[in-house]
Amino acid sequence: MSDPNKEFDGIRQADNPLPEWWKWVFLGCIIFSGIYAVYFHGFSNWGTSEYYAAQIQEYEKEFPNRNVAVESTDGSNPFRGNQDAISIGQKTFQTYCVACHGPTGEGLVGPNLMDKEWLHGNTDLELYATVMKGISVERTKSGRGPMPAHENSLGSEKVYQVLAWLASRNPELKSSK
Ligand code: HEC
Numbered sequence: 001m002s003d004p005n006k007e008f009d010g011i012r013q014a015d016n017p018l019p020e021w022w023k024w025v026f027l028g029c030i031i032f033s034g035i036y037a038v039y040f041h042g043f044s045n046w047g048t049s050e051y052y053a054a055q056i057q058e059y060e061k062e063f064p065n066r067n068v069a070v071e072s073t074d075g076s077n078p079f080r081g082n083q084d085a086i087s088i089g090q091k092t093f094q095t096y097c098v099a100c101h102g103p104t105g106e107g108l109v110g111p112n113l114m115d116k117e118w119l120h121g122n123t124d125l126e127l128y129a130t131v132m133k134g135i136s137v138e139r140t141k142s143g144r145g146p147m148p149a150h151e152n153s154l155g156s157e158k159v160y161q162v163l164a165w166l167a168s169r170n171p172e173l174k175s176s177k
Helices: 020-042 048-062 083-096 124-133 155-169
Strands: none
Touching (some): 124 155
16 A cells, blocks of 8 residues: 555645756755845845935935924024024015915914014014914914914924014014013
């Protein structure tokens, strides 16, 4: 009687040798994987940390100083009177605020920012909070609807620049109480 493992349930195991070409491909894969592993870990720069670093570099080139945190010790705007900050702030205002506050800040959907009336306070500290956090529906006072937060889209540096521009145009915006 032959080996019972060679036939089971009518299925016969032929035990033929693997074709030559298949063995060479198999051996080739083993040799290739060894060379590849040594190259990948030892010589290439295809690792995820290099890839990540390259992406960060690209991002920072595209958005320089995007979310640089500017610290203020007493709540007053560190960019007050800084000419460079004021002109950058004006440009930022033209991009992010005009749709609601008008090209000169005199109001459209949002209220006039150039007059003496302040619904949410008139100090750097209060305006910083207003622009960074926005005004939620429950906190609106003018009946004109809410204002979006800008802490993620602009960040502290750009917000202080916009406020420096506002302060240069409206003396009613005080550095502190
Ligand atoms: C989608 C429209 C919209 C955008 C964009 C917007 N605002 Fe406003 N903003 C409003 C509205 C509406 C109010 C008034 C909310 C209320 O009724 O209390 C307001 C209120 C304010 C106030 C408070 C005014 C006060 O009298 O106390 C300041 C300061 C202000 N916005 C600054 C900005 C700045 C700076 C930007 C750009 C970075 C900006 N806003 C972008 C709609 C907007």
